[in-house]
Amino acid sequence: MKFSAEREFELLNRIGFVRTSGSRExxxxxxxxxxxxxxxxxxxxxEAFKVDHYEIKKAKFEVLEPYHMEFTVNAYGMSGSTSQDGIEGEFEYVENAHMTNLINAKDKIVLINAGFNAKAYENMIKAGVKGFVSFSGTVIDDESKTDLEDRKLNERHLKHGKIPGFILRAKDAMEIIRNMPTKVRMTLEQVEGECDSHNVVACIKGSMYENEEIHFVAHYDSVPFSNGVYDNGAGSVIIMELLRYYYENPPKRTLKFIWFGSEERGLLGSKHYTTIHEEELKNVVLAVNVDMAGPILGYNRAFVTADKSLCNMVEYMSNEIGFPISVDQDVYSSDSTPYADKGIPAISFARFGANGGAPGHNRYDLIEHLSADNILKLTQFIHAFSERTINACVFPVPREIPQNMVDAVDKYLAKEKKR
Ligand SMILES: [Zn+2]
Structure with a gap:
């Protein structure tokens, strides 16, 4: 079988629509x-799993004093609702929400900088903040060409408490601070609940070492407003092409192909899979993840969350084949990480856009910035890598995660240090 750029691009076109966590799409x-x-x-x-579902019915942010003005906002999912009349409060800008920013924030509605994290949220709750407003985009955005980000609170935030949150445009946030209001009002109505997201799973049994499994994984969900072709329809079609190949060319070891849902909401699909399949995971010797590929202006990357020898292998192969790819031993913010967290060596392949070359996580993630040939070339390289692992006489990757990577994974997942 020959790998086909046309076939990959055709499937990419078919799944190239907005498909957010748990949605009908x-x-x-x-x-x-x-x-x-x-x-x-x-x-x-x-395989279905539950994810938070929310629908913002109403989100209104008004400056009340010393002037009156209303701003366009989006609301944080799962951040609750206010009463029908909203909540009013004194206003304060608290920058990155350090405790020192929050000394006078009790019972106030605050504006915090973008890059909102769980620690900042915890600090706001501790300080007795009533509601918060953050911002997205940049101060030079043209609002007709950009969308307000969609964000939600997760259990890392909500374990500290629940306060309503809004997202403004960065440009509006700057205007607000320039004219420093004293009193503002937030009105929020949202429906919160649960719905199903899905992982798609296919298996090819190994002809010689049935009990040794390699997983090929890629997430197929997108963020709001994004057709998700670069991120990560491209990875999804690459592993589909590999499935096609190994169906026709039976592998020595067992292969699972998994398209994860809800990655963009915090690796939910892969976290779910690696949690409920603990028994199966004992047989898994390697996870190969593909997340982001195809930019015309770009470069190839591999992240190895495993023994350093795997980095060397990929580097040697890069030289041998003449395929340019930079390799690092590192954690990748993707579905490879829950595998590494379970002690399974993981590698992620990607082709990133060069600076300015391929916008992602917005309405400009478009197929016109991608080339079928780049997707094909990465497919071929991953295939060459796979042949040397899946069909190896002795499996070459040590089934252990070195301590530096254990620490990096823990840090990424913000877990307590393991003793
Ligand atoms: Zn992605």
Missing amino acids: ERKAAEILLDEIKSIGLDGEL
């Missing part, structure tokens, strides 16, 4: 992947 993309697996000749499966 994410489910539709899962069905398309499932149909593709069937057309290859295999049976795929959908």
